[in-house]
Amino acid sequence: MVVMRLGRRTLLKGGSALAAGAVAMPFIARNGLAADAPIKVGSLLDLSGPIGLSGQSMIKTVQLAVDDINAAGGLLGRKVELINYDTQSNMQLYTQFAQQLALKDKVDVVQAGITSASREAIRPIFDRFKTLYFYNTQYEGGVCDRNTFCTGTTPAQTVSKIVPYAMKNWGKKAYIVAADYNYGQITSKWMTKYTQEAGGSIAAVDFFPLDVTNFSSAISKIQNAGPDVVLSALVGANHVGFYRQWAAADMKGKIPVASSVFGLSNELRTLDQATTEGIVTAYGYYESVNTPQNKTFIEAMSKRFGNDAEISELGSATYEGIMLWAAAVKKAGSVERMKVIEALESKLSIEGPSGTVTMDPATHHTIRNAYLAKAHDRKWDIIDTFPDAPPEDTAAVCDLIKAPNTNKQFVVDVKM
Amino acid sequence: MDLIGLVSFNVLVGIGTLVLITVGLGVIYGMMKIINLAHGEFMMLGAYTTVISVTNGINIWLAMLVIAPLVVGIVGLIVERLLIRFLYGRMIDTMLATWGLSLALIGLMTTIFGNDVRGVPAPVGGFSIGNFGASGYGIVILIVAALTLVGLFCMLRYTRYGLIVRATMQNANMASALGVAPSRIYMSTFALGAALAGLAGGVLAPISGVSPVMGAAFIAKAFITVLGGGAAIITGTGLASMIFGFINEIVSFKSTPVLGEVALLAAAIVMIRILPQGITGRFFKRSI
CATH class of the missing domain: 3.40.50.2300 (Response regulator)
Incomplete structure (x- = not known):
């Protein structure tokens, strides 16, 4: 690094060979010792x-x-x-x-x-x-x-498994709720693509900034649209409020929810069962594999490390x-x-x-492998396995x- | 028709929520002119108190309506004794101190309970308005918000303690000359404000993701509502909550939640421009 501070001329005048030698020295020395170094x-x-x-x-x-x-x-x-x-x-x-x-x-x-x-x-x-x-x-x-x-x-390994499952078991009309930044925006596009490929339709796509805590208007809108399934790419602590308010409005039994990120942050262990029960996700790994x-x-x-985090x-x-x-x-x-x-x-x-x-x-x-799983009794029940998903x-x-x-x-x- | 019913109900619940998250801040700011930047963290403490009480087998109603305000009230009392009482009359310094306090509380709770999102189940189920399902818990929020406002009003208007509090806030020196100890009154008012924040946190715990940083999501709205309401705590908070809650909920429903927040902020800017002292700075001046 010292070499960099010298002017170009100084280097040209013959300092270069010397400098190069000085810089190279530690390399030679270190490589000599490298055999048992970690x-x-x-x-x-x-x-x-x-x-x-x-x-x-x-x-x-x-x-x-x-x-x-x-x-x-x-x-x-x-x-x-x-x-x-x-x-x-x-x-x-x-x-x-x-x-x-x-x-x-x-x-x-x-x-x-x-x-x-x-x-x-x-x-x-x-x-x-x-x-x-x-x-x-x-x-x-x-x-x-x-x-x-x-x-x-990546989405081709996970979202592509969630959407066809939802279409087949719950119905063809989906409502997408997603976080308002690049992850949510891109994932919602994948959700839309796979829904259309499965012959389904999208009722609406709603984006929520990460600091939104009150989802009552969103839940009213979803009810008004009457979808067969809600696809969620909501992210972060505040957005957990959606799942809780969804359960509090007794929507759980009426419209099922599938998510592309739910459960990655230990939610099944820390949230109450009434909130998490029945949510479907797909990832490359679950503890129940x-x-x-x-x-x-x-x-x-x-x-x-103990057993407190999933x-x-x-x-x-x-x-x-x-x-x-x-x-x-x-x-x-x-x-x-x-x-x-x-x-x-x-x-x-x-x-x-x-x-x-x-x-x-x-x-x-x-x-x-990609796995599709449903939350049940605060654990992920694997409902389908897709070996060697590319x-x-x-x-x-x-x-x-x-x-x-x-x-x-x-x-x-x-x-x- | 059913949809109008559902949306109206949501508007009412939105207003109730705003009243709850604002009233504790309103008490501390309106009466003591202290800007409590740790208000959101007091709410967070209330929510954690509720979650932890419930996981330890305590009845949820007891946990959120009694234990949460009590615990946070005591925390407020300690904070006032150790920190705030040295800073009366120094607004900027109290802002800095309470901001530091909020960071410390977030750090403390993260260290103890981790960065997880926690929750408790809502104690009441849903009910239906025509074809639509609505959250029965919304009714709980409405009732608690209404009772809080009524209770606060009765206390300030009809009790001897309320009279002393109002006198101290109007003119501390005169009240002191008449035999009141202003420092006691300040202490209890701060604890009361903290307890109300704890109550809000406790009541909102079943429908929020409870995490150490949850306070940040509420604090901006609470401040806007307090400033929009003006000096009279109950009338001001109530009226400003109604206006902002209505605008936010209706615009969110008609367009997107982003525009709902924008509309709320735009309404606040217009209102502060027209009524710099808040609603009660011009109207209902003699109210509480």
Whole structure:
């Protein structure tokens, strides 16, 4: 960095060779020691602030994954070390800590980001400094970047399962209520698309800013429209009021509700049963998934962290993201970025808590099981399983095999 | 016809809700000229008190109508003794202090209970207006709001304590010369305002997502209503709640909730422009 401050002429006058030598020295020295130095995994998650609830559940599985790898003898005979920073729901800290992880800590992989905004803040940084990056949250889809791997579900894997179920079992007329920011706007478009594909109709779409607490006018409007089903993409603590007021107006027995985000924040444990009973969702993971891997995973989690918070897709996809990376390192026999990327692109597959998770080489998203579940007695009853659901939405716009230099998030154009 | 019935009912409930979330702030601001930025957090404490009491097996009516105001009233008392009493007459300083207090309360509740959203079931079911279902709990809100206003009015108008409170608020020095201890009155008024905020939080708990940051969603509306109402607590709060509640609910129903909020804010701006002292600054000047 000192070199940068000198004028161009000074450098030209012959300082360059010297400076380059000085800069290169630490690299040589460090690489010499690298044989038994630990492999470093970087993590950036919001552990406090408004997004903190999600981050708290994710960091637990990060720690468990690192411990599990070390308990199995580490990777390539080296220990794995976790370096984690709390980004405090603050975008500025994301960029700051991302640079720190890439330049100062020189981590071998980063598992980071919760909101789409945070991912788009740090993704270019890891591209620039050539640091492998995993994003493990369910999101709206469309990221296409050879350096980035997304392990969470996208609407083609979840919303596409909810809507046909609703149409088939409840009726063809849907009413959409959604949060008024990009997640709700985009998800409502997917809901509309899948409803029309299933031969249904949309009575109306209503958007609610995140600070709306009184839903009485919305509930009157829904009743007036008389839909067969309400599709919800409402987000956050204030919007929980919708489900509570819905139950208080005795609407529960009359019009069923399906949601694309409900339950990811431990709602089934913290809300009363009258509010949650019967709500249908679809995710890539539920605690009730019946596999031996999942049993071991849940036991290990409750042994280490207690049993008060339900594990959601956020937690399992984070665990699987780290395990996919670990499998790729083993396969490549190296932590070098390009070698690991190539290993991941070989249709690499692991058995995670949610089932078989396969990295799709074309999109860098995962082919994973999707589950449809209904809240019953404060638990998710799985009513249908869709094995190996592909990330069709991202696949429609992104092909990293044909165009490996693509680097952007496509806004998936939802055709209606 | 049924729909008109349902919407009218919703308008009434909207007004009742606004009265509940405003009246505690109105007591503290209207009588003591203290801007309590921790009002929303006092509501949050009331909601948490209700949720925790109910999960520990206490009857929900007891929890929200008695325990919540009592607990938050005591918290208000402590806050007044430790913080507010040193800042009387220093409006900006009290704003800063109560804002800090609100942050501290959010942090405290997050540390103790986590960032989760909690809830208690509504104790009454729904009822139908023609073909439409309406929330029976709305009637509870209406009754509690009405009783709160009536009770407050009777206390201020007909009791000796009410007389002393009003005298102190009008002229503390004169009241002091007549043998009243203003600091006691201030203390009890602040505790009363806090208790009313606790009541609002308790009553709204069954229909809201209860989380440490829930107060923020209520505070702006409460302030607008208090300022729109003006100096007379009960008449002002009541009238401003009616105007704003009506506008918000009708516009939300006819268009979207976003425009409903916009209409409420636009109405507030127009009203403050025409009536800078609030409704009771010009009309009903002699009311309470």
